[in-house]
Amino acid sequence: MTTTAPTPDTDTLTADERTFLQRLRRTPLRDLLRGRVSGALDYRQVIDAADLPDSVAAVIHRVAGRRGLTRWERVDVARELIAHFADGLDAGADPDELVAVFGDVDAAAKLIVRAKRRGRSWPYKLIARGAQAFGVLVLLYIVAIGYYAMGEPKIAVNYVAKLNAPLQGVPADQLAWPEYRKAFLAWSDYRDAEAGKYDDSNATFDQALSAKPGDEHWDAAMAMVERNARVIELLRHASTRDRYGYVMRGDGVSPEDHELWPDKDVATGEDHSMLIEVLLNDIMPMRNASNLLRLDALRAARAGDGRTVALDVETILNMVRHVSEPSILICDLVGMAMCDQALGVVSDTLQRTPEVLSDDQLRRLAHVISDRARVEIDMTGERMMFYDIIQRMYTDNGHGDGHLTPKAMQMMALVDALGATQDGPRGPYITATAAMPLANMVVASRRDMVDKYEQLMGQTESMIRRPLWETIDDADPIDAYVDANHSTLERARYALIWVLIPALSVLDRAEETAIGRTDGVLVGIAMEIYHRREHAWPASLDQLTPTLLPGVPRDRFTGRPLLYRLVDGMPVVYSVGADRDDDGGAAPADTPENREQFGDRLDQWASPRELNRNEPVDGDWVLWHAKP
Amino acid sequence: MRIERELMRGAGPMAVMKLLERGEMYGYELVEALSKQTDGVLAMGQSTLYPMLYNLEAKKLIASRVDETGPRPRKYYRLTAAGKKRLAQDTEQWRALMTAMACLGVTDPASAEGAPA
Numbered sequence: 001m002t003t004t005a006p007t008p009d010t011d012t013l014t015a016d017e018r019t020f021l022q023r024l025r026r027t028p029l030r031d032l033l034r035g036r037v038s039g040a041l042d043y044r045q046v047i048d049a050a051d052l053p054d055s056v057a058a059v060i061h062r063v064a065g066r067r068g069l070t071r072w073e074r075v076d077v078a079r080e081l082i083a084h085f086a087d088g089l090d091a092g093a094d095p096d097e098l099v100a101v102f103g104d105v106d107a108a109a110k111l112i113v114r115a116k117r118r119g120r121s122w123p124y125k126l127i128a129r130g131a132q133a134f135g136v137l138v139l140l141y142i143v144a145i146g147y148y149a150m151g152e153p154k155i156a157v158n159y160v161a162k163l164n165a166p167l168q169g170v171p172a173d174q175l176a177w178p179e180y181r182k183a184f185l186a187w188s189d190y191r192d193a194e195a196g197k198y199d200d201s202n203a204t205f206d207q208a209l210s211a212k213p214g215d216e217h218w219d220a221a222m223a224m225v226e227r228n229a230r231v232i233e234l235l236r237h238a239s240t241r242d243r244y245g246y247v248m249r250g251d252g253v254s255p256e257d258h259e260l261w262p263d264k265d266v267a268t269g270e271d272h273s274m275l276i277e278v279l280l281n282d283i284m285p286m287r288n289a290s291n292l293l294r295l296d297a298l299r300a301a302r303a304g305d306g307r308t309v310a311l312d313v314e315t316i317l318n319m320v321r322h323v324s325e326p327s328i329l330i331c332d333l334v335g336m337a338m339c340d341q342a343l344g345v346v347s348d349t350l351q352r353t354p355e356v357l358s359d360d361q362l363r364r365l366a367h368v369i370s371d372r373a374r375v376e377i378d379m380t381g382e383r384m385m386f387y388d389i390i391q392r393m394y395t396d397n398g399h400g401d402g403h404l405t406p407k408a409m410q411m412m413a414l415v416d417a418l419g420a421t422q423d424g425p426r427g428p429y430i431t432a433t434a435a436m437p438l439a440n441m442v443v444a445s446r447r448d449m450v451d452k453y454e455q456l457m458g459q460t461e462s463m464i465r466r467p468l469w470e471t472i473d474d475a476d477p478i479d480a481y482v483d484a485n486h487s488t489l490e491r492a493r494y495a496l497i498w499v500l501i502p503a504l505s506v507l508d509r510a511e512e513t514a515i516g517r518t519d520g521v522l523v524g525i526a527m528e529i530y531h532r533r534e535h536a537w538p539a540s541l542d543q544l545t546p547t548l549l550p551g552v553p554r555d556r557f558t559g560r561p562l563l564y565r566l567v568d569g570m571p572v573v574y575s576v577g578a579d580r581d582d583d584g585g586a587a588p589a590d591t592p593e594n595r596e597q598f599g600d601r602l603d604q605w606a607s608p609r610e611l612n613r614n615e616p617v618d619g620d621w622v623l624w625h626a627k628p
Numbered sequence: 629m630r631i632e633r634e635l636m637r638g639a640g641p642m643a644v645m646k647l648l649e650r651g652e653m654y655g656y657e658l659v660e661a662l663s664k665q666t667d668g669v670l671a672m673g674q675s676t677l678y679p680m681l682y683n684l685e686a687k688k689l690i691a692s693r694v695d696e697t698g699p700r701p702r703k704y705y706r707l708t709a710a711g712k713k714r715l716a717q718d719t720e721q722w723r724a725l726m727t728a729m730a731c732l733g734v735t736d737p738a739s740a741e742g743a744p745a
Contacts, residue, residue, distance in 0.1 A: 050700075076703075077678075077693075077704070079701050080655060080703050081678070082700065083654065083655070083700050083701060083702050084656045084659075084674055084678075085655070086700055087654075087656035088656065102673050102675050102709045103672075103674065103675030103676060104675050105675065107675060108673075108674065108675030108676070108678065108679060111675075111679030111683075112678060112679050112682060114679070115679050115680075115681075115682030115683040115686055116682055116686075117688035118682075118683065118687075119682060119685055119686030161714050167730075188707065231726065259636065271669030273742075405709075564736045
């Protein structure tokens with residue numbers, strides 16, 4: 001059995017027994033400023049010092065110690081009652097008689113508290129009310145923390161599985177990825193580069209892959225092509241499969257892929273990763289392979305091997321179809337970049353060694369390019385990523401609404417919203433929980449967030465689906481919204497959207513550039529065939545239709561037919577470019593001033609949206625021109 | 629004779645203000661004066677007096693000061709201008725009340741005339 005030592009009651013302690021801290025708390029500021037810890041606001045000390053009979057002192061203790069009085073008021077009441085009783089004692093009254101005459105002590109104490117409260121100054125009352133209101137707010141905030149802390153996100157949809165679902169049931173012999181994997185496993189250069197062991201004193205792996213005919217790394221590139229003839233064969237074979245078949249995971253790579261990427265974790269079973277965490281390991285090797293084929297095609301063109309040129313171009317375009325098969329924007333953008341490599345090969349061959357391609361090969365290329373070189377931007381995956389994040393950040397009330405959960409604050413680190421880094425969680429869970437009520441006041445509810453996303457995404461998609469000439473003067477919906485809502489609070493309200501919604505200026509430039517480049521190459525092929533037949537260039541592009549072209553492609557900036565003229569006897573096919581001004585087929589001048597303002601966009605174009613409404617560069621967008 | 633609480637609630641403050649009309653007084657003095665000058669009829673314990681004083685002070689009808697020159701600090705109360713005005717009004721009302729009571733034979737008409745001025 002244990003016993004507990006009695007706790008000292010401060011009411012019964014003498015002034016000497018009270019701790020320094022207790023006296024410090026009851027010392028007026030003016031005494032403290034004088035360096036005295038007087039404890040003058042301790043009514044008990046005042047009563048003790050009066051040295052009254054115990055029965056009298058007890059009455060004063062009960063009245064002055066009544067809850068509801070300030071320290072000043074306690075001392076004031078105590079002093080007045082001390083004086084009163086002392087006067088009575090001085091007059092010869094008996095202490096017990098004085099106590100009896102005093103009346104009902106508790107009633108007196110209650111009335112005194114009420115009267116003292118009534119007599120307080122209005123600034124005091126204001127501050128007291130303010131403090132009470134603050135206290136209530138703090139209490140409500142704590143209750144709100146409890147409410148929000150109890151909210152758990154409900155992960156209703158496995159978006160990683162949903163994204164991979166189209167591959168379910170596709171026969172294995174129709175899937176290309178296992179064949180691509182064989183090619184990449186056979187590509188020792190790629191695997192050495194991945195492992196940091198690529199060893200070529202003339203060029204790095206990337207330098208060799210991006211080499212152009214005649215530049216310093218060209219020989220290294222050709223050497224790489226020669227040693228990887230087998231890889232190219234495997235790529236060609238893989239590209240003929242109907243479906244791509246790369247299974248995306250966020251928790252690692254499949255056991256089959258582990259040999260290719262031994263540094264990655266092996267993952268099996270259902271993947272519960274966030275869609276935004278999905279590892280697109282395949283993209284870089286596919287792009288590198290596309291470059292290898294580009295180099296092979298350029299080599300073949302110089303060697304007079306038109307068949308290989310056509311085969312490599314077709315292989316790249318098949319790979320474009322594969323790599324952009326998943327409904328993820330980044331895959332589409334990579335597909336467009338690979339497409340540009342194929343178009344570059346054709347354009348280069350037409351300009352330098354057109355004779356290596358037979359008429360049949362040219363017609364075949366035109367058919368393949370018009371069929372496969374169009375990558376349409378698909379926002380399905382972007383939407384999935386958004387909804388996946390929403391379901392992991394918000395609760396779900398079953399009616400499309402909900403509030404942020406503490407996990408949301410930590411997840412912000414992943415989506416890099418509100419200035420967080422991607423290095424790790426945004427902060428401890430407890431901090432995130434404490435911030436919940438405030439965050440829910442600032443950040444939009446689930447329904448508001450989804451509605452705003454759909455509104456802005458819908459506008460963005462609508463603009464992407466329309467040709468550039470119809471939308472070029474319209475502002476990016478995101479920019480327009482931000483411009484119309486200057487308040488930081490309003491911007492913070494939808495911070496998640498600003499991070500997750502793709503920038504229209506990037507999308508329309510990527511897509512429209514791809515369309516323009518494709519149109520240019522198709523006109524170039526038609527022009528070459530016409531030239532072979534007529535031994536002269538056409539007087540106008542209309543002469544190419546309908547036998548060599550179904551119609552003259554439209555200028556992406558104006559909607560009118562592409563412009564065409566002969567410069568020094570050689571044809572130039574062009575768009576008026578971003579400035580929408582016909583400069584006679586002259587590309588923007590490669591001056592330091594233009595370079596400073598427009599960077600490496602000189603040979604392409606930059607939309608007014610992308611330039612933040614600055615004047616676009618002066619000059620035309622040359623889509624194809626023949627060389628003497 | 630002790631006055632009922634309800635009656636005392638109206639009469640007490642007026643009696644205190646009337647005493648303070650003559651000059652400032654401290655608590656014990658007030659208790660003694662009320663007891664002696666009313667033959668104990670308006671005698672009130674401190675449990676009644678001090679809440680009443682604090683109430684009157686809160687209403688700005690009386691004001692206080694602490695005199696620390698004596699053997700012990702003492703709080704003196706005095707009537708304010710607002711207190712004087714209220715005292716005059718209350719006196720008028722009491723006089724009317726006493727007259728009315730006299731008409732009903734509750735009080736002696738002579739005592740009604742002798743109501744505080």
